[in-house]
Amino acid sequence: MKSTFGAWMSDASRQDDGRYWLADHFSGRILAEFQNISTFQSTSNKTIDVRKFYQGCGHVVYKGVFYYHNGGTNKLKRLDLNTGKRDSLTMGNSRFNNLTYLFCNSKTYFKFAVDENGLWVIFASHTDDIVMVAKLNSDSFSVEYVINTAYPMTKAGNAFIICGVLYFTDDKDRRVTHAFDLKKKIPLDASFDLRPDTGILAMLSYYPNKRLLYMWENSNVKTCRVKLRVT
Template identity: 55%
Template sequence: METTFGVWMQDAAERLNDNHIWMAGHFSGRVLQEYKSIASFPNGRSIDMRKFYQGCGHIIYNGSVYYHNAGTSKVVKDNLKTRRLQTLAIEDALYHNRTYLFHNSKTYFKFAVDENGLWLIYASAISGTVMVAKLNHKRFSVSSVVSTPYPVPNAGNAFVACGVLYLTDTKDTKVTHAFDLMKEKPLNVSLDLRSANGIMAMLSYYPENQLLYMWDNSYVKICQAYFTLDQKSLVKCCGRK
């Protein structure tokens, strides 16, 4: 890739299985690039998102792109087919003055998708800890909020898989902490993820094929996720070519 920061996305909805790829090529801007497949890269079309995004926490889900509206406490749902734009204000969240959720990627809000649907990870302006909201994607509303005890300064990045929040260390080299969002309790985990070189701007889990996508050191990389037989916890992550 040409930039240190960016987001590489496919539609994370399990029921959708096409080859389309979307890319946002920095931690701020208002243009989304769409490609029909990896074979068409880098010849795609530009989509005006109409609002400026901030960070590398966007995601595509059920035909809509979700992102943080820069400089505000609002997140946005933009239906890429109808171009209907919806906004949702998140109360008591950090969203400006460089008080990032994930400092490495300049991200205040991180969307995540797992086998249970759509989530939003953000930093509490009250406790300074990581918060996770379960979102109703159809209504674009908050269904519930889980407060974790994990301090924001200790988090490098995060994703949700099988109902568990996984957090990396500040250099994004290991998955060092897990929190069961259903039972609201911490889990023990320590998994190698990447080398300490450069910046990892994006980390997203795709439940359809249990892959982790990373924008790592200006490369897009794929990492296979392996779980216990009961799918309750992640046991290994390893690279795939």
């Protein structure tokens, strides 16, 4: 990749049709669309003006819809990539400006996540330094419920959700150091290496339909296969 920051996305749902999308840098309004991975170097790929500036590297595409944070506001946006329909959702009691990032390493205030249970958004409470998680209804684009993880955002470099469990990396994004069960609302022990490299990890997203982690690391996009263990 050309930039240190960005988001590389496919559709995280079972409706994945092979397309990929690129949101270059941590702020912008242009989304590049590729029909498949082999067309990535082509100059004839489609570009989409999302009209509102996105902020951070926590975007996601789910069921053909691009979800992103409208920079400088407490509004979440979605754009249907097939019809062009646009919607907005205001997130109260959230941090969204003045460099009070949820995840400083990726300059992200709101992190969308998709797991086997659907669509979520991770954000920081405006009144304290605690990481919050909202379960979103992707049909109505509304909040179903909000969970307080009681985890300090200052300790987290990034996060992802797998099977209803939220995993946090350390402030250098080298290890997963904490987890939280979003269904039982209890913390879990978690400790394992994520990457050996230093440098900036801009994006970290789980794709349940492929059982892959997408990682934008040091201007490269990598995938990490996830093996689920039933206990």
